[in-house]
Amino acid sequence: SVNLADQGLSGTIPPQLGGISQLKMLYLEFNSISGTIPSEMSKLSQLQLLYLYNTSISGTIPPDTSKLSKLEHLSLHSNSISGTIPSEMGKLSLLRYLHLEDNDISGTVP
Structure with missing residues (x-):
């Protein structure tokens, strides 16, 4: 695991992750991370x-988030994320916790 919560980090999420x-x-969480979620995260x-x-x-x-087949918890709340929840995320059969409030997300949960 990597826990860098509340460490005063800034910049973007490195694709190398x-x-x-x-x-x-x-x-x-609780850092000043800007930019988007890199598509390379789908390799995890x-x-x-x-x-x-x-x-x-x-x-x-990213629609590629659906490739995270073992994902159980996804918490993206209180950011500046927009758009809709990709329909591909309906494939995440182990997802138990989806926290998206305080963003500009519209549409329905797949």
């Missing part, structure tokens, strides 16, 4: 928990 093939938990096939809330992430939820 997608290369940590055995990563199960990623905590980056073992990821179970992803906490990116209370950062400054913008853009949309």
